[in-house]
Amino acid sequence: MSGFSTFLIFVLCFSAIPKSTAQQAKQEVNYDNFRDLFKAKVHKHNWSHHLKESRNELNFVFSLLFLAYKEVFSSQDIDACVFTPSCSVYAIETIKKNGAVLGTFDAFDRISRCNPGRNKHRQIDKKTGKFFDPVKGINRKSQ
Amino acid sequence: MKYIILFSIIISSSVFGDSLKAQTYQETLEFARNQYEQHNYTIALKTFKRLIFFSHGEGLLPLYTKVGELSFLLGDFETSQFNYGLAYNIADSDSLKNELLFKKAYSQILNREYQYAVIDLLAINAFDKATKQRLNFYLGTCYFGLEQFDRSKKYFKSCVEPKEIASVDLMFSDKNLYSPSPKKARIMSMLLPGMGQFYVGKYKDGLNSFFLTLGLVAIGARTAVNTGVIFALVSVVPWFQRYYTGGYTNAEKIALIKRQNNRNSVYNGIIDLVKKNKVD
Numbered sequence: 001m002s003g004f005s006t007f008l009i010f011v012l013c014f015s016a017i018p019k020s021t022a023q024q025a026k027q028e029v030n031y032d033n034f035r036d037l038f039k040a041k042v043h044k045h046n047w048s049h050h051l052k053e054s055r056n057e058l059n060f061v062f063s064l065l066f067l068a069y070k071e072v073f074s075s076q077d078i079d080a081c082v083f084t085p086s087c088s089v090y091a092i093e094t095i096k097k098n099g100a101v102l103g104t105f106d107a108f109d110r111i112s113r114c115n116p117g118r119n120k121h122r123q124i125d126k127k128t129g130k131f132f133d134p135v136k137g138i139n140r141k142s143q
Numbered sequence: 144m145k146y147i148i149l150f151s152i153i154i155s156s157s158v159f160g161d162s163l164k165a166q167t168y169q170e171t172l173e174f175a176r177n178q179y180e181q182h183n184y185t186i187a188l189k190t191f192k193r194l195i196f197f198s199h200g201e202g203l204l205p206l207y208t209k210v211g212e213l214s215f216l217l218g219d220f221e222t223s224q225f226n227y228g229l230a231y232n233i234a235d236s237d238s239l240k241n242e243l244l245f246k247k248a249y250s251q252i253l254n255r256e257y258q259y260a261v262i263d264l265l266a267i268n269a270f271d272k273a274t275k276q277r278l279n280f281y282l283g284t285c286y287f288g289l290e291q292f293d294r295s296k297k298y299f300k301s302c303v304e305p306k307e308i309a310s311v312d313l314m315f316s317d318k319n320l321y322s323p324s325p326k327k328a329r330i331m332s333m334l335l336p337g338m339g340q341f342y343v344g345k346y347k348d349g350l351n352s353f354f355l356t357l358g359l360v361a362i363g364a365r366t367a368v369n370t371g372v373i374f375a376l377v378s379v380v381p382w383f384q385r386y387y388t389g390g391y392t393n394a395e396k397i398a399l400i401k402r403q404n405n406r407n408s409v410y411n412g413i414i415d416l417v418k419k420n421k422v423d
Contacts, residue, residue, distance in 0.1 A: 029277050031414050031421075034284060037252070038410050040403035076352050078389040 050092055058100050066092040082116050084130040093135040106135075168197060179213070188213040204233050211246065220254035223247075241267050241274060248281055257288040272422045276302050280417055287410060292320055299413050303420045310416060314409045322405065328398035332391035339394025343401050352390040359383040 047070050054060040069088055081087050090110050095103030110133070113119065122131040166174070175190035188210060195206045211226035227247035234240045244267050251260035264282055269275040283298030296315045300308050323343045332339030337353030340346070359382055367375035 029273075029421075031280070031418050033249075034252075035411055035414055036407060037284070038287070038403060038407040040400040040407070042400055072351060073355070073386075075348070076355050076386050076389050076393065078385055078392060080385060 050096075053096070055096070059096060062095050062100065063092060082114055082119060082131055083110070083133045084125045084128045085134065087111050087114050090133070090135055097135055097137060168194070171197075175209075179209070184213050184216050188217065204230055207233070208243065211243075211250075215246075215250050220250045223250045224254075224259075237268050237270065241269070245277065245281065248285075252281070252284060252288065255288065257285040261285045261289075276417070276420075276422045283413070284410075287406075299417070302417045307416055307420060311413065314412050319405055319409045321402070323398045323401055325395045325398040325402065329391050329395040332394035336387060336390045339391060340397065343394065343398045345397055348393065348397070352386070352393070355386050356383065356390060359386060 047067055050063040050066060051060065054063050066088060074088060083090065085093065087107070087110055091103070091107035094106040094110075097103065098106060113133075119131040119133075122133060124130070125132040171190060171194055175187050175194060178184075178187035178190060191206055191209045191213065195203065195210065198206060207226045207230035211223045211230060214220070214222035214226060224247050227243050227250065231240055231243040231247065234243055244263050248260040248264050251257070251263065261282065264278060264285065267274070267278050269278045279298045279301040283295045283302065286292070286295035286298065289295075292315060296311060300311050303311060328339035328342050330339075331342050332352070335353070336356035337349035337351070340349030340352055359379060363375050363379035363383060366379055
């Protein structure tokens with residue numbers, strides 16, 4: 001083997017090794033991935049679907065009252081309800097599910113239970129840290 | 144009977160033994176890579192973890208890196224940081240070590256562990272201009288997250304050309320970083336319900352809070368005159384307390400959100416500047 005070819009192999013070997021490592025390591029920096037990193041996370045509910053999903057006029061009126069309550073009163077209130085879903089959401093859902101009369105009774109029953117003392121047996125919702133109490137269908141025959 | 148079963152097992156294994164063989168390491172690696180390419184990250188992650196277990200300490204660097212990357216993609220930032228850390232310990236070149244530390248720090252930043260990210264970033268050996276710029280940007284981001292804005296500004300200034308330094312100074316003004324003040328909004332709403340909301344620019348909320356509290360005061364006064372002070376205290380004051388407290392708590396919350404979004408705008412502006420001055 002001539003001296004030149006030995007030199008060539010030597011140079012090729014040394015130029016190849018760092019290149020492979022560098023190629024592995026070098027990555028394009030995308031600064032746009034950092035965009036909105038410090039944006040405040042606000043979770044705002046949109047309750048207007050209750051109005052759209054109304055099945056009859058009575059449901060529509062209750063949904064309207066619910067929306068008015070949420071907009072005017074609830075938005076200014078402290079987070080006092082011990083349940084999830086909250087009493088107002090529970091009320092509109094139970095009225096939709098069980099009808100205006102039974103639903104209203106169920107909603108008042110729920111409001112009367114809305115205190116920390118009586119719910120120790122209930123499952124706690126991990127996300128909100130509140131007592132989990134979803135709407136149940138009321139069996140009319142057994143009433 | 145047991146001898147017959149034993150005999151049939153021996154015979155069948157000797158006859159079909161060649162066709163029944165476990166997946167090899169290479170086949171598993173290929174499978175994991177395919178799953179990764181098909182975006183089946185959960186299966187890919189599981190397979191890469193299995194590969195680490197059976198690797199006997201060989202070829203661990205790409206495996207740890209992949210586990211870190213997959214955990215990151217699945218939102219498990221703690222596992223991601225841990226695996227990038229393991230990969231960093233066995234990486235042989237400086238550039239690779241730097242890249243792994245950057246990835247680990249990015250994971251920590253997204254997990255809001257800015258202090259830990261700073262510790263890792265300070266171990267980076269920035270030997271070229273591009274790495275220095277990237278490092279300064281990452282450090283600036285960490286200090287921005289820690290609300291140490293003077294330090295953050297210093298690092299962001301190092302990322303841009305000298306002519307752009309004035310723009311960074313302008314962005315880091317007190318008005319952009321500290322306004323509106325949540326404390327001020329709270330006190331204003333305590334003094335007059337709704338005033339804090341007006342201060343942060345939420346006029347509808349301000350009027351709502353003002354009239355709601357005013358209404359409750361009016362009902363309370365009327366009840367006190369008509370039925371007695373004790374009755375008014377029992378029936379109206381709890382409601383008043385709820386909406387009055389809710390009013391100033393909301394004002395503070397809104398101010399906090401607004402201030403955070405203002406800071407986010409400053410940060411986005413910095414990103415634009417750094418992108419404009421990017422060193423390749």
